[in-house]
Amino acid sequence: MADAGSEPWSRSSANRSELRAGRFNRRQTPYQESRSRMLLLGSHLSVAGGLHLAVEAADELGIQALQVFTANQRQWQPKPPTEESIEAFKNALARSGVKFVVSHASYLINLATADPANRGKSIEAMRAEIDRCDALGIKHCVVHPGAHLGAGEEEAIARIADALDEIYEAIPKSKVRTLLETTAGQGTCIGHRFEHLGDIIKAANCKKHLGVCLDTCHMHAAGYDLCTEGGYEKTMRSLVRCVGKTRIRCIHLNDSKTPFASRKDRHEHIGQGTIGDDAFRFIINDPRFEGLPSILETEKGENEKAANLDKINLARLRKLAN
Numbered sequence: 001m002a003d004a005g006s007e008p009w010s011r012s013s014a015n016r017s018e019l020r021a022g023r024f025n026r027r028q029t030p031y032q033e034s035r036s037r038m039l040l041l042g043s044h045l046s047v048a049g050g051l052h053l054a055v056e057a058a059d060e061l062g063i064q065a066l067q068v069f070t071a072n073q074r075q076w077q078p079k080p081p082t083e084e085s086i087e088a089f090k091n092a093l094a095r096s097g098v099k100f101v102v103s104h105a106s107y108l109i110n111l112a113t114a115d116p117a118n119r120g121k122s123i124e125a126m127r128a129e130i131d132r133c134d135a136l137g138i139k140h141c142v143v144h145p146g147a148h149l150g151a152g153e154e155e156a157i158a159r160i161a162d163a164l165d166e167i168y169e170a171i172p173k174s175k176v177r178t179l180l181e182t183t184a185g186q187g188t189c190i191g192h193r194f195e196h197l198g199d200i201i202k203a204a205n206c207k208k209h210l211g212v213c214l215d216t217c218h219m220h221a222a223g224y225d226l227c228t229e230g231g232y233e234k235t236m237r238s239l240v241r242c243v244g245k246t247r248i249r250c251i252h253l254n255d256s257k258t259p260f261a262s263r264k265d266r267h268e269h270i271g272q273g274t275i276g277d278d279a280f281r282f283i284i285n286d287p288r289f290e291g292l293p294s295i296l297e298t299e300k301g302e303n304e305k306a307a308n309l310d311k312i313n314l315a316r317l318r319k320l321a322n
């Protein structure tokens with residue numbers, strides 16, 4: 001039975017005790033043992049034709065985590081899902097091996113803006129997104145914190161925290177946790193320093209509804225070293241210090257087309273970009289993140305040999321598991 005909102009941390013402790021109890025015979029089941037310590041692999045999949053089709057596509061890929069857009073993310077006021085589509089989605093999920101679903105909020109939303117009209121539209125769109133997640137039983141929603149557009153980071157952080165409070169005050173019973181994503185720091189975007197995310201959470205009253213989503217491409221582009229063992233450890237310690245380990249609920253696994261500290265957000269296939277395999281080996285085997293959903297946001301489709309690109313990226317990640 002799948003649950004769209006399973007808590008990743010609870011599963012990992014069970015796996016650890018199983019390992020301690022020696023339930024996995026090292027010689028017979030090395031594959032299971034290594035898989036049990038891994039992240040919960042997933043992908044952002046298309047909902048074209050219906051949300052339930054993304055669940056079926058996830059099963060075809062053999063993944064247990066799924067990210068979707070719950071509505072057209074290019075529109076301010078997309079149509080909410082119909083009763084039939086909600087039921088089809090929930091039924092597909094109940095039949096599938098998918099254990100964790102996360103939605104990604106619209107890129108139009110800017111909770112940091114000082115412009116009253118844009119702020120109003122952003123708050124309304126985010127509240128509607130959370131409503132859709134609640135209706136679908138999706139318990140996590142990733143959003144980019146926002147861009148300050150010249151007003152400065154401090155003011156933006158306060159505005160984002162206030163906006164999140166306004167949203168959750170309107171829907172106090174929501175079961176959805178909003179995950180603030182680490183960003184590359186393009187333009188005036190907030191979220192390229194871990195401190196930004198920590199400060200937003202500290203300033204907000206709705207803390208119990210907040211968490212963090214890492215993005216490897218964005219962190220690398222923002223100037224956080226993931227590629228050397230020492231650099232990776234320093235980066236992750238800084239992250240845990242700023243936001244707290246239990247806030248980290250989801251990871252986006254993407255390589256980067258642009259160089260380290262380029263502050264540009266361009267995703268590349270795993271191991272094919274400026275990040276490279278080592279960083280993914282570190283993160284996939286990091287016991288701090290054991291069992292966390294990890295979503296590919298790399299280009300979809302097929303390569304010149306008609307092989308599915310997600311399958312290639314997933315195979316590469318699995319190979320990196322110890």
Ligand SMILES: [Zn+2]
Nearest residue numbers: 104142144181
């Ligand atoms: Zn994102």
Ligand SMILES: [Zn+2]
Nearest residue numbers: 181215252297
């Ligand atoms: Zn991302």
